[in-house]
Amino acid sequence: MTTNKPLIPAVAAGSSPSAGQGALGSAILAAALVLPGIQAAHADTAPENGIFSLKYLNYQDSQPGFDRITAHSPSIYVMTPVAGEWSIEGTLTSDDVSGASPRYHTAVSGASRMNDQRTGADFAVSRYFSRGSVTVGAAYSTEHDYESRALSVQGNVSSEDKNTTWSFGVGGARDKINPVNLIVVNEHRRTNDFLLGVTQVLTAQDIAQLTLTRSQGSGYFSDPYKDVDNRPRTRNETALLAQWNHHFSGTDGTSRLSYRYYTDTYKIRAHTFSGEYVQPLSQGWTVTPSLRFYTQSAASFYFDPVYDTQLGAPFPPGYVFGSGQFTSADQRLSGFGAVTVGIKVVKQLTRDWSVDLKLESYEQRGSWRLFHDGSPGLEPLRAQSIQIGVNKQW
Template sequence: MHTDFPPTPAGPSEAGPSQAAPQLGNAILAAALLLPGLGAVNAVHAEEAPERATLSVKYLSYEESQSSMDRIRVRAPSVALTTPVAGVWSVAASLTADDVSGASPRYHTAVSGASRMSDDRGAGDVAVTRYFPRGSVTVGAAYSTEHDYKSRALSLQGTMSSEDKNTSWSFGVGGSDDAIDPVNLVVAGESRQTVNLMAGVTQVMGPRDLAQLTLTHSRGHGYYSDPYKAFDNRPRQRNQSTLLARWNHHHEDGGGTSRLSYRYYSDNFGIRAHTLGAEYVQPLAQGWRVTPSVRLYTQRAASFYYDPVYDGRLGEPFPPGYVFGTTAFSSADQRLSGFGAVTLGLKVAKQLNRDWSVDLKLEAYQQRGSWRAFGGGSPGLEPLRARGIQLGVTRQW
């Protein structure tokens, strides 16, 4: 029965790597809080150390575009290793290198010009887990760096199961410290600190059903503005809360497993977001496995977001009614707008033998302001499209 939970995006925006870069430190920390291991969450069996070591090498190619303009291209190789130690310990580590290039929007991707950009990002994390008969304790650390942004994170998570092991509780705490030094010298030596808390419960509902509920809350303070966008001035405190519900059901007749998820996100910027996810894992003959997926996302714009329309006095991209010298919060960042998004995916995996497997994952993403549910979206947005291809090879021993 294949019922382990897959990773779920941690941030409020459905945008791709180029849109998520300023949140990299928080994303790494959120992933660390879903340990043990770097990857899928298997909370019910978190008390059991892995029997074999696993080495995975993956390569991601990602591209996004808007109208007739190609925007961002990302090439990202990564390697992850998980190994048991002395029967009651495990060590998990991963390294990722991103080569990012393309057109970076100055103000707003729909109406502004764009400058050429190129950047290299590196990220790594490590986690050590100690297993007990009815629980586990995991300590994790993560680090990421690029030419103008560095992030360091630490996390601690514990799990505890009921005597029959049908119920598992998890608790976690983490902290990150980010350093921001933009090359345009708008600011220098800025920083951001965040504390994350997590609590969750996983329940075996029967021989074919597994349910999980997870609540996370983070409190951060420091520099949240985007130094590369004009008139971008955001609060220096951001509190974020996420409620995630997941349900896996094994279909005995066909041998497949359906995975459903719902996530609600809110923060003090005024963003409210909903995510619905569904995928179906279908094993086939001769070691093949096919997993189609769909994810629907919608978010309300931040309270200080504006569409940079032409102002009769000042012209684009000034906020409507802008007064020189004002310190009011404002941003035309697309990630803070109101929009909806759809992601379609397909993963094909092949178990070559007992030790080797390969997989290929394809994803197509589209974002539009008019797709926002529960209200109108931001009218200044043009459709944003993205596609990703990831190839992976895994070896166990």
């Protein structure tokens, strides 16, 4: 269930996807898909080599005087070309999550010990044409109180000179929710995702991309493990992502800059500014430092909790039991700002083998929000992650 997962907001944009660094028209950015029902886009050209990648991620977050969630997540990715015009790929991931999950809110309550195991897999088949590609994908994940299935179709169409690529996609997810406290039984959530994007080669060194995504969700969105958490049974989300990659001929490095605006029917408004710089070095080394700033407004029904000495728990002012009013003290729905600093190092061992290491540090504070009111009374949330990987081409 989502409450057992780290508090790093799902609406924050991730790192920019890789882009080609070669001549004009020969390298098109993959569409940056940010919704769960749609798979990552593919380039127009069929891959010549297969890829095997083994990754391991360790994540840990904390608040002052309080160690919270730890996650261990190994994964395997395999992609292989087929018959020159097709490719098949799949990922298998296992997340072991344990630690302390707040019973009400990280600012005012203690926590319950929890442990969860999530297994997820996705599979995609792509067909490549002279000026485009089509990818059909499926995904499945399960944990002790949550099950999700998703299907997607993704397409790309390029202009004759391949300097412009249009991307479009549609996906759907169906989730089943069975919390162990039996607050609800066999609840469901449905999400339909849509994408439209355009990628433009501007010069021999510059590629730009604009991607619009829309998600329409209905069903159970409340947190069954928190008291006084009642959310609307619909949530529609819209995001606009702009990216610009520039290659520096003098250093052979590439900068990747992006801005993402997000809004939803919870009245959350979010902005993400991110940048990274990919610098190849001698003897097969590549270093990529990154920086991301995220800020969001609070949901319209979020409240900053304060203990009620008579009721013994945080309740919003004027709360009436059984009224059915929408309310939540989930810190992820509060107004806050967050900064992520990271670095990735890759070593090419041979023509076919490489290893990589990625470190990230995240900090979230209510007082760091921009453009909107925040929740300055919240305790800061800090998180660190380490990811190591081994990759092989054939």
